[in-house]
Amino acid sequence: MRFTHRAETFPVNTPAAAQIFTVVLSQGPLTRLELARRAGLSPAAVTKAVRPLIEAGYLVEDADEEARPALGRPANLVRVDGGRALFLGIKVTGDEIIGVLTDLCCRIRAARHVPLTDRDLKVVLAATADVVQELLVEADGLGVGVLGLGIAVSGDVDRGAGVVRYSPFLEWRDVPLAELAATTTGLPVTVDNDVRALTVAEQWFGAGAGLSDFAVVTVGAGIGCGLVVHGKVVAGAHGVAGEIGHVTVDPAGPLCHCGNRGCVEAIAGDAAILRRIRETTGVDVPDTASAVRLARRGVPGAREAYARAGEAIGRGIATVANLLGPERVIISGEGLAAHDLFAEQIRDAFAAAAFGSAAQCDVQTRPLPFEEWARGAAATAIQSFIRADTQGAP
Structure with missing residues (x-):
């Protein structure tokens, strides 16, 4: 099934225009x-880039009455018209598809959750198509065109090629997802790793806006890390930059699924915490919600498992701070539902392991609803549209 959409390209395809628009988008008005x-450009260059963006309706100017000088007209504030365009974001997990419809400023206008009964690629594509169709109906009601679709999945993802190289949760290898999804939906598609997508959202629309160097650490089923260095989200030569989950923090620790011992994820991932609680308490805890309840009731083995996880996360974050010296580390992810059980250990372990001025890094916890993963996917679609680097369009 193919869907109709309004084909449109960003009106000014130059690096300066993309840079100026991005600055307004993330830091404006x-x-x-x-x-x-802020853009490091001349006023003349800004005027040249801004004019066609205003004419196309992507930017608007408003008089700033508060900035009125003693004589003359008030200064004008340039801002993005968020309602000018819409984008879709899809987050694929092992058991669910989460979809969002956002405006150009990545504000969620509608959301959908659909359970996945099978991780087979054809099943996932069909379910994705259903979610896209529902969200396009929502977009029709707003009378604005959808200009791109972002899809976020965990694992090794080559955004440039639009290929999922390996996703352990989905059990996929070398899947040309951008091409397949574009054929299915008729939309330009961007595919990226879920943590990197969330990092793009934080860089442009969240706690990383305006920062040149920061990291996003996600806690939950896995332990992920997105890195922004000199204003760019870093993927590395092989697409696995930021694999904090597989930093060894205890060489004598438990065996990780990657084959090494004592990785952060082998201690602090959801499955690792459940396994530790079962070993130390003898209680067959079925899920993380049950584990959290045990820990909050004061069961020693459960509290110890979370304390141990917090220490591992703190050491992992210190490793990032020592290597890159980010201004801020943002801790997020579904695992923050248990934040009260390990926050102190994260802080203490970070302070103990951070070297010198790296300890000055601002470590923030930012609990986010699960739709934020899909919003991150939408942010990558917005980024691709602005920078004209979309892959997978039919």
């Missing part, structure tokens, strides 16, 4: 003078 300063 701004005066043209302030925009020039």
Whole structure:
């Protein structure tokens, strides 16, 4: 099944225009003078880039009455018209598809959750198509075109090629997902690793806006890390930069599914915590919600498992801080539902392991609803649209 959509490209395909628009999108509204300063461009270059974006309706100017000088007209603030375009984001997990419809400022306008009964590629594509169709109906009601679709999955993802190289949760290898999804939906498609997608959302629309260097650490089924270095999300030469989950913090620790011992994920991932609680308490805890309840009731083995997880996460974050010196580390993910059980251990382990001024890194916890993973996927679609690097379009 193919869907109709409004084909449209970003009106000014130059690096300067993309840079200026991105600055306004993530840090605006701004005066043209302030925009020039933050973008590191001349006022003339800003004016040249802004004019066609205003004419196309992507930017608007509003008078800033508070900035009125003693004589003359008030300064004008340039801002993005979020309602100018819509985008879709899809997060595929092992048992669910989460879809969101966002505006150009990545504000969620509608969301859908659909259970997955099978991880077979054809089943996932069909379920994705159903979610896309539902969200396109929502978009029709808003009378605005959908200009791109982002899909986020865990694992080794080559965004440039639009290929999922390996996703352990989905048991996929070398899947050309961008091409297949574009054929199915008729939309330009961007495919990226879920943690990197969440990092893009934080960089442009969240706690990383305006920062040149920061990291996003996600806690839950796995332990992930997205890195922003000198303003760019880093994937590395082989697409696995930021694999904090497989940093060894205890060489004598439990065996990790990667084959090594004492990885952060082998101690602090959901499955590792459940396994530890079963070993130390003899209680057959079926899921993380049960584990959290045990720990909050004060069961020693359960509390110890979470404390141990917090220590491993803190050491992993310290490794990131020592290597890259980020201004901020944002801790997020579904595992933060149990944040009260290990926050102190994260802070203490980080402080103990961070070297010198790396300890000054601002470590923030940012619990986010699960739709934020899909919103991250939408953010990658917005990014591709602006930077004209979308792959997989039919």
